[in-house]
Amino acid sequence: MKYDYLIVGAGLFGSIFAYEAGKRGKKCLVIDKRSHIAGNIYTNKIEDINVHQYGAHIFHTSNEKVWSYIQQFAKFNRYTNSPVAVYKEELYNLPFNMNTFHQLWKVNSPAQAKEMIQKQIKESGITNPKNLEEQAISLVGKDIYEKLIKGYTQKQWGQSAKELPSFIIKRLPVRFTYDNNYFNDLYQGIPIGGYTQMIEKMLKDSEIRLNTDYFENREELYSLADKIVFTGMIDEFYNYQFGTLEYRSLSFESEVLEEENHQGNAVVNFTEYEIPYTRIIEHKHFEFGTQPKTVITREYPKTWTKGDEPYYPVNNEKNNKMYEQYKELAQKEETVIFGGRLAEYKYYDMHHVIEQALTCIEQEFD
Known part of the structure; x- marks a missing residue:
């Protein structure tokens, strides 16, 4: 079967592209090397709690167009991000x-x-x-x-x-008001029922193949579609010919606790160096849960090596210069569209990804 688009990556960018292309009568094949859709915003139900498998994802934006767009896939609750920091038993807002x-x-x-x-x-x-x-x-x-x-x-x-x-650190936001709301954005919340069901709706008209590595099946996959939408690492796409772009990575350690409420807040940061994790996430608080048990996740930063999940691009001078060389190659492609944080080597929040995806759709179709 021939497809109009092969979309590499079933995360937010790829899923929005698939949804919009499908609306325009295009056939999309969406592949992902993981065993699930939704990329890093994947939520998995454990003890009836939507667990943010790859770290806390709190949706926030001041862009009314983005907010109204995402509402068609989920109803959002009124969650407000107000993290607490712990330093040697002292608590700070x-x-x-x-x-x-x-x-x-x-x-x-x-x-x-x-x-x-x-x-x-x-x-x-x-x-x-x-x-x-x-x-x-x-x-x-x-x-x-x-x-x-x-x-x-x-x-x-x-x-x-x-x-x-x-x-x-170009600037550090300091507020001289009693306001614990972390974001200044007009709209904020968590999709009721988690993020995965939101992505399922976006991909409802696409064919999906999970556990499928693009690079292991490149020739076969390339012949299946007229165009490719690539959301993976741009340096890997070009076989690291200018060098390997650097990232920071994370590892997660989750635990089910036989208690109703462990820390009283969804996100608690641990700021002293001696504690190896940076924060503990208690997932039920994102949706005001009252389940009898709770699930917590400790988040550990780590050095990224090939094969690890890339999270934060290290946008220093050396890497940015290298990325520009890859970007130059990407701009010459006529049948490949690059999008998302890995393909653009830029740290994007979810609302930025949606903005980028909608701009890309406009350029491609409208």
């Missing part, structure tokens, strides 16, 4: 706001908090930050850096903050 400053310094007014931050910035004497540590201290002072940024960042990147470039 995130993002940095008046609650955090009161917990740190017992200050009650914005003026007192600003004064304390400015005093610490001045005491640091840093005028030209040379690394991430100096950049962070020059933005928020020593206390916030030491307790809430240093250890977490070093775990996340696998390097000392003194060795990391200052541009990683």
